[in-house]
Amino acid sequence: MPVLEKLARLCAVLAGLLLTLITLLTCASVVARNVGDASLVGDFELTGVACGLAVALFMPWCQLSGGNIIVDFFTARAGAHTVAGLDRVGQWLVAAVMALLAWRTSLGGLNAYANHSASMLLNFPDWVVYGGMVPPLALTACIAVGQALGWVHRVPEAAP
Amino acid sequence: MSPLQLVGAIFAVMLVLMALRTPIAIAMFLAGAAGYGVQAGWGPLTSFLNNQAFARFASYDLSVIPLFLLMGNLATQGGLSKALFAAASRVMSRFQGGLAMAAVLASAAFGSICGSSVATTATITSVALPELRRHGYSGRLATGTLAAGGTLGILIPPSLPLLIYAILAEQNIAKLFAAALVPGLIAMLGYMVAIAVYVRLVPGHAPALAHEPAHPVSTAQSLWGVAPIAAVFLLVFGGIYGGFFTPTEGAAVGVATTFAAALLGRELTRAKLAQCFYATAQGSAMVFLIFIGADVMNVALALTQVPNQLAGLVHAWALPPLMVVSMILLFYVVLGTVMDELSMLLLTIPIFFPIVNGMDFGMPQESAAIWFGIMVLMTVGFGMLAPPVGLNVYVVNSLARDIPVAESYRGVVPFLISDVLRMVLLLLFPGLSLWMIGFVR
Numbered sequence: 123m124p125v126l127e128k129l130a131r132l133c134a135v136l137a138g139l140l141l142t143l144i145t146l147l148t149c150a151s152v153v154a155r156n157v158g159d160a161s162l163v164g165d166f167e168l169t170g171v172a173c174g175l176a177v178a179l180f181m182p183w184c185q186l187s188g189g190n191i192i193v194d195f196f197t198a199r200a201g202a203h204t205v206a207g208l209d210r211v212g213q214w215l216v217a218a219v220m221a222l223l224a225w226r227t228s229l230g231g232l233n234a235y236a237n238h239s240a241s242m243l244l245n246f247p248d249w250v251v252y253g254g255m256v257p258p259l260a261l262t263a264c265i266a267v268g269q270a271l272g273w274v275h276r277v278p279e280a281a282p
Numbered sequence: 283m284s285p286l287q288l289v290g291a292i293f294a295v296m297l298v299l300m301a302l303r304t305p306i307a308i309a310m311f312l313a314g315a316a317g318y319g320v321q322a323g324w325g326p327l328t329s330f331l332n333n334q335a336f337a338r339f340a341s342y343d344l345s346v347i348p349l350f351l352l353m354g355n356l357a358t359q360g361g362l363s364k365a366l367f368a369a370a371s372r373v374m375s376r377f378q379g380g381l382a383m384a385a386v387l388a389s390a391a392f393g394s395i396c397g398s399s400v401a402t403t404a405t406i407t408s409v410a411l412p413e414l415r416r417h418g419y420s421g422r423l424a425t426g427t428l429a430a431g432g433t434l435g436i437l438i439p440p441s442l443p444l445l446i447y448a449i450l451a452e453q454n455i456a457k458l459f460a461a462a463l464v465p466g467l468i469a470m471l472g473y474m475v476a477i478a479v480y481v482r483l484v485p486g487h488a489p490a491l492a493h494e495p496a497h498p499v500s501t502a503q504s505l506w507g508v509a510p511i512a513a514v515f516l517l518v519f520g521g522i523y524g525g526f527f528t529p530t531e532g533a534a535v536g537v538a539t540t541f542a543a544a545l546l547g548r549e550l551t552r553a554k555l556a557q558c559f560y561a562t563a564q565g566s567a568m569v570f571l572i573f574i575g576a577d578v579m580n581v582a583l584a585l586t587q588v589p590n591q592l593a594g595l596v597h598a599w600a601l602p603p604l605m606v607v608s609m610i611l612l613f614y615v616v617l618g619t620v621m622d623e624l625s626m627l628l629l630t631i632p633i634f635f636p637i638v639n640g641m642d643f644g645m646p647q648e649s650a651a652i653w654f655g656i657m658v659l660m661t662v663g664f665g666m667l668a669p670p671v672g673l674n675v676y677v678v679n680s681l682a683r684d685i686p687v688a689e690s691y692r693g694v695v696p697f698l699i700s701d702v703l704r705m706v707l708l709l710l711f712p713g714l715s716l717w718m719i720g721f722v723r
Contacts, residue, residue, distance in 0.1 A: 131560075138559030141352055141537070144345070148534035152527050166342045169530060174340025176348060177570045183560060184567030190305035191568060191622050195671050197303055208303040215299075215308050223335050223574070230332035251340050259335065 126265050126274055130182035133258050137179035140172045164243035171241070171251050178255035181262040185216065185269075188276045210270045217266035224259035227252055285586040292317040292582060306625045307568075307575035314579030321585045330581070338573050342530060343449060348566040349533035350440045353540050354396030355558040355565075357511075358405045360544025365507030366391050367409045372504040379481040379488045381417055382427045383474045385410040389431030390438055390470040391508070394515045395540060397440040398565060399666065403432025403677045411682055418489035421685035423480065426693020429674040430473055433663040436623070437466035439519060440533070442569070443623050443662055447655045450631040451639075453648070455529040456522045460718040461652045465660065465708055472700040480696045510543035525723035569624060576628035583633070593637045603641040604709065607654065610634050611661045611705070618665020622673060626662065645712065652719065653712040660708065664701045667694045 148169060151162040184190060192212070197205055231252025233239075239248045268274030283291070296313035300306055319327045338344065357363075370391070371384035389406045396402050407428045414424040436443050439459035448455045481488040517539055522532040544550040583589055596606060617626055635651075643650040666674045669691045679687050708714055 134563040135556060135559050137563060138352070138556075141348055141562070145349070145352075145534045145537045148531050149538050152521075152531050152535060156526055166530070169345050170340050170342040173342070173345035173348060174336065177339040177566055178335065180348075180563035180567040181571070183563040184571070187560070187564055189564035189568045190307060190571060191625065192303050192305055193300045193620055194303065195620050196301040205303065211302070212304040212308070215304050215312065219308050219311050222331065226328060226331040227335045230336060233332065234336075248336065252336055255335055255339065 126182075126261070126268055127186060127277060129261055130186045130265065133179040133181075133261065134183040137176035140176040140179070144169050144172045144176075164241070164246075167241040167244050167246060171246060174251050175254045178258045181220070181258055182265055185220075185262045185265045186274070186277050190216070210272075213266045213270035217263045217270060220259055220263035220266060224256050224263060227259060228256045231256065285588050285591075288317060288320070288586050289583060289588045292579070296579070300621075305571075306622065307571040310572070310575035310579040310625070310629065314575065314577075314582040317582030318578060318585065321582070330578075334574060334577065338577065339570060344570075344573075346445060346455070346530040346533050347442065347569055348562060349530065349537055350397040350442065350445065351565045352558065352562045353440070353533060353536040354398055354401055355561045356537065356540040356544050356550075357392065357395045358401055358561070359550060359554040359558050360540065361547050361549030362395075362511055362540075362543060363388065363392055363405045363409045365504070365547075366511060367406065367413070369504040369508045371413070372501055377478065378491045379423075379477045380491075381410075381414055382419060382423060382477045382481075382488065385414065385424075385427050386431045386434070386470060386473045386477070389428070390434045390466070391511060393432075393435030393438040393441075393466075395440075395511055395518075395536065396435060397442040397445070399432045399435040399441075399663075399674065400677055401561075401565075402435040403428060403674045404681065406431060407678050407681050411678075420487040421682065422689045422693040423477075423487040424693070425675070425678045425682050425685050425690040426695070426697060427473075427477065429667055429672065429678045429690065429694055430476075430697035432674045432677070433666050434466060434469055434473070436659050436663040436666070437462045437469055437656070439463065439466075440536070441659070442565075443627055443659055444655070445529075446569075446624060446627050447631060447658065450627065451635050451651055451655060453651050453655065454722075456525075456722045457648075457719045458652055458655055459519065459529075460523060460722045461656055461715045462659065463718055465656055465704070465715045468704055468707070468714070469660075469663075469701075472704050473697055476696040476700040510546060514539045514543055523722050572625050572628050576625070576632075579629065580632045589633045589636065592633070593640065596637050597640055603638075603643050606641065607638065607657065608709070610638070611657060614658060614661040615664060615668070618662060619668065619671055623662040623666060626665075627658070631658075643712070645716070649712070649716050649719070653708075653716060656715050657705070657708060660701070660705050664698065664705070667698055667701070 147165055151165040154160045154162060231249045234252055235249035240246055265274055292313050296309050299309035315327060367388040370387040371381050374380035374384040377383060385406060389402055392406055393402045411424060435441055439462055444458055444462055448458045514536060518532045518536040521527045522529055638654050639651060666672055675690050675694060679690055
């Protein structure tokens with residue numbers, strides 16, 4: 123399923139660009155504060171918001187590339203068949219947790235919308251962040267399901 | 283079920299899931315969720331989860347983690363490690379075993395701009411291992427040195443485990459960074475001494491001094507290659523220590539300056555930049571997912587009241603504080619044989635920190651908290667080297683396929699001895715690490 127891989131890559135690059143944006147914003151704020159005497163209002167709120175979206179957008183790639191830590195000490199001597207079976211169970215569990223998080227986060231977002239909750243200084247609405255997190259979390263669940271069914275294969279890491 | 287039995291059951295579920303290859307974060311999440319649900323009901327659990335991802339992911343305090351990871355990946359992909367190792371081997375070429383010492387020096391220097399010890403290990407190994415082998419170093423000494431060198435990054439700021447300890451124990455990140463600096467340097471020197479002693483006691487693992495590599499470039503030239511990294515380090519940590527910016531801002535400045543340094547080196551292509559983003563994605567998502575899992579687990583444990591009672595019990599026993607700390611550190615050594623460092627910190631600091639925090643170590647509470655963190659981090663570094671599952675040894679071995687893992691484990695022994703000596707030193711003389719805190723503004 124190359125579609126899921128493409129989407130995961132897109133999410134990761136999008137999140138990388140968000141981090142780049144935070145970097146530029148923060149550097150501007152640091153220079154403005156220490157060199158001039160101006161300060162950017164609410165830069166740390168935007169950093170938090172962008173970081174939240176970025177982390178959620180990073181999840182699909184992490185799942186696809188097998189980034190989550192597994193203890194393989196106890197199954198080091200097990201046969202390949204057993205290991206593959208256990209990994210499938212693990213992938214179903216990941217899918218369940220990710221789907222649960224996606225579902226509950228969307229409810230959290232609806233609550234935030236209803237309560238008009240927003241950030242302190244910039245009044246940036248919280249529901250936007252909740253809403254932005256749900257699609258990548260759901261995508262991660264789909265990737266895990268795909269892996270458990272054997273449709274999606276782990277993307278090998280490039281050497282560092 | 284009594285609270286103690288419940289805690290036992292929660293841990294049993296988590297450990298069984300972990301042993302059966304469920305990702306650690308998911309194992310903690312599921313065991314914690316079950317424990318939470320059994321105690322408080324499933325309604326409160328699901329409403330707790332409504333805000334969980336938002337609260338953890340969209341947090342200014344935690345945004346320092348992906349930024350420092352991105353900075354480290356830019357350094358990794360930017361080819362900064364080659365110049366570093368060249369300069370280090372130039373400086374160390376007068377000693378027997380000098381090239382191995384250079385690998386330690388280069389690991390420490392690279393660790394000063396890269397927060398992940400696995401990334402540091404892999405990066406320096408890919409540059410230094412071929413050189414070490416080419417000049418006649420044994421596989422045992424070469425892989426042992428590189429695996430040990432990688433653990434220096436745990437102490438030398440910016441270190442991911444250090445950031446996580448600071449966040450969990452609610453301690454000042456700048457002060458922890460400062461307190462880790464001297465122990466990090468002691469560790470580096472200790473590893474160099476370990477190499478010097480080892481090549482003298484056990485001949486045949488390093489070439490004779492006359493066969494150490496000659497260097498075509500001058501010292502000035504090789505130092506020029508290191509200048510960008512030194513500049514990044516001084517700017518980022520000078521700024522953080524001097525109070526000019528927060529750790530998150532420092533991380534952002536680090537990303538920008540490392541990016542500039544990588545551009546100067548003309549190594550950073552568009553494909554490598556994408557690779558930076560992918561590696562940052564993997565690292566950040568992995569850490570934040572463990573945060574989510576550990577949160578659920580810790581809430582479930584807190585509901586049982588057992589961690590509180592445990593702290594009360596330890597205080598009531600009035601054991602000598604040093605003994606309690608030693609026992610906790612021994613526990614980390616044992617746990618470190620099967621668990622990775624980040625999961626271990628996230629799972630145990632909420633339990634152990636309250637125990638230690640109330641004790642009288644004859645120093646201010648904040649200093650004690652910082653010193654305890656440094657001790658824990660050193661122990662965690664020990665776990666990354668020691669058999670049966672030294673993560674760093676595996677990282678090096680995956681890049682040195684011709685060397686058996688058993689041979690590498692023999693190679694890390696001198697460094698483990700150096701680790702133990704350093705731990706005892708810092709356990710007895712906390713002032714060694716704490717005096718630097720005074721310089722933080």
